[in-house]
Amino acid sequence: MSPVHWLFGDQLGPHFTATADGGTPRNTRWLLIESKAVFRRRRFHRAKAHLVLSAMRHRAAELGDSARYVRAETYRAGLAEAVGEAPVSVHHPTSRAALALTDALPQVTVHPARGFVTGRREFADWVAARGGRRLLQEDFYEHTRRTHGILMDGEGPAGGRWNLDHDNREPPPRDRATLGAPAPYRPREDAIDEEVRADLDRWEREDGIAFTGRDGPRLFPATRREALAALDRFVTHRLPGFGAHEDAMLAADPVMSHSLLSSSLNLGLLDPLEVVRRAEAEWRAGRVPLNSAEGFVRQVCGWREYVWHLYWHFGEEYRHRNALRHTAPLPDWFEDLDADAVTARCLATVLAQVRDTGWTHHIPRLMVLGSLALQRGWDPERVTDWFHRNFVDGYDWVMLPNVVGMSQYADGGLMTTKPYTSGGAYLHRMSDLCTGCRYRPGDRTGERACPFTTGYWSFLDRHRARLSTNPRMARSVQGLDRLADLDEVLRTHHATTTTAPP
Known part of the structure; x- marks a missing residue:
């Protein structure tokens, strides 16, 4: 047989x-x-x-x-x-x-697992060699590049630095609504897609199976051929402009220069090593700047590998971590992806992107959706489940460390050195999402107070004791003492979190 x-x-x-x-x-x-x-x-x-x-x-x-x-x-x-x-x-x-x-x-x-650059035994050996030292992503990223010869110049990193993130934090252009990058690859649907859509319609109609969001046309590769075409389109036309504005957001340009390859990698249609080799080859051929190539390589063989291994290393109990003791339920408008119920332009824009496509890039995920959940004290286990269910590239291994550790700081700092949240000023600097918004990013009180600004100060005040001992947060916590209107800020935040959506 x-x-x-x-x-x-x-x-x-x-x-x-x-x-x-x-x-x-x-x-x-x-x-x-x-x-x-x-x-x-x-x-x-x-x-x-x-x-x-x-x-x-x-x-x-x-x-x-x-x-x-x-x-x-x-x-x-x-x-x-x-x-x-x-x-x-x-x-x-x-x-x-x-x-x-x-x-x-x-x-x-x-x-053994496939679809990753590094095996679980290799990660275990690396952990053992750390001798109890913290498992920092940067250190594992360096190990992976050394071990597998990725973006290396002899024994050192190409360009002399392992991480060029400092070169990849430029705000978006202020003189245009889009970055102007070539359009990403988009597949064409076929008879199989029509069959799937008919089956999903029947499941909803006859079996009572419910979904969130909207479906169609399909935006992401479903075959190896499509995934390779998407990879080729990215490295040839979009990777050159990826790096500088990697962390920026534009309302009319949700994809900017991002690769849109995460779903193909996580479906197993692409192997991560072939992806980073293509990016490296474009840099070595002089067609891509190093900061773009390194920024993309870090996403794939740095962060993605790190998250995969931490998922297994931290164990099942990691799912239930809740160091900040956040227990608030997710509101119905968020569960239902009801962007039309939201007034804050940044949140309404990003939530609509999720509703319509099942995707946004990493900064809206972290600094809009995740930051809102953190500021409002939503249950991190429920937030993790929401991200898993609503993103086309979301899987348990992807979202558990990313949300519990990175986004919600629910592990108390096992994975990251600080909580990732901000007031409206950061969103205004790194996007055009505040333009035309009812709220003003600089207002802490009053009818036009930005919900992210009041939420930021409320979060710091709520966790003042814990965060004041964190070297990366101590100065921010000290800023609470300089706010003469702190009590009013807290009242404003409380009023916006207990009534309608922001």
């Missing part, structure tokens, strides 16, 4: 169907299981559900007669239908829940 290998819905590229040496396995039968229970348990973004199912069905079509595609209520039911109790292999799943499932099935053999 031919061996059967199970492909999860985020294991769809050729590196998941190749042998360890990159060859083509003989006589292997491939199994893909579409579990309706995944969508029944939680309310996912409709565009995300469409993308994942489209990618799975496209992959099954590519594999042809060697693949079996099973539509079942659960993974267990699908596995029983496809192979009974026959042995099955699978590459290490990307979530703890999926790994617990495969570990509980005696017929399943789990092989």
Whole structure:
């Protein structure tokens, strides 16, 4: 009997169907299981559900007669239908829940993870070598580049510095509404996409399965061919202008020069090492400035790798970390992506982007959506779940460290050295989102007080004792004592958080 290998819905590229040496396995039968229970348990973004199912069905079509595609209520039911109790292999799943499932099935053999530059053993060895020192992202990024020869000049980093982030913090241009970057790659839908959309309509109509957001047309690659086209489009036309305005935001230009490759990487359509090699090759050919190449490489083989390993290293209890004791529920308007209910232009703009596409780049995620949740004391576990469900590139391993650690500071500083939040002044400097807004970024009190400005000072005051001992926050906390109107600021913030959306 031919061996059967199970492909999860985020294991769809050729590196998941190749042998360890990159060859083509003989006589292997491939199994893909579409579990309706995944969508029944939680309310996912409709565009995300469409993308994942489209990618799975496209992959099954590519594999042809060697693949079996099973539509079942659960993974267990699908596995029983496809192979009974026959042995099955699978590459290490990307979530703890999926790994617990495969570990509980005696017929399943789990092989090492693929789709990452560094293996779990390599990370464990690096942790051991730290000797108890803090697991800083910058140090692991340097290790990864040294070990795998990425953007190196002999024994040192290309250009003499490991991190060129200082060159990538320019505010957006003030004389135009868009950055002017070439348009990103966008795929064309086909019959499989039409089938998926019809199925999702039927699920909503007949099975009571609910979604958030809007769906269509599909904006992100669902096949290896599309993902390679998107990669080529980015490195050839968009990467040159990526670096300088990496942290900027423009209301009319949500994608700017960002790669839009995260969903393709996280579906397994692209391998991260091939992606960073392409970026490095463009720099070495003189077609891309080093700050753009390094900034992108850091996102892929720095931050993405770091988050993947911390997800496993910190353990399941990390999910429940709540160092700041934030317990407020997410309001209905946020759960429903109701951007039209929001007055603050920055939040309404970003929430509409999520509603319409299931995507925004990292600064709106961190400094608008995440910052709002942090300032208002929303339950970090619920915030993590919201990000997981509503972003096309969101998976448990992605969002758990990013939200609990980076965005909500719920781990008390295990992952980052400070909370990431700000008042309206930062948003005004790094975007055009304050232009035309009812609120004024500099106003702390009154009818036009910026909800992010009042929220920032309220957050500092609420956690004054903890943050005053943090070297990176002490000066900001001291600023509380210089606010003669602090009591009024706090009252203003309280009034805006207990009534309507900001």
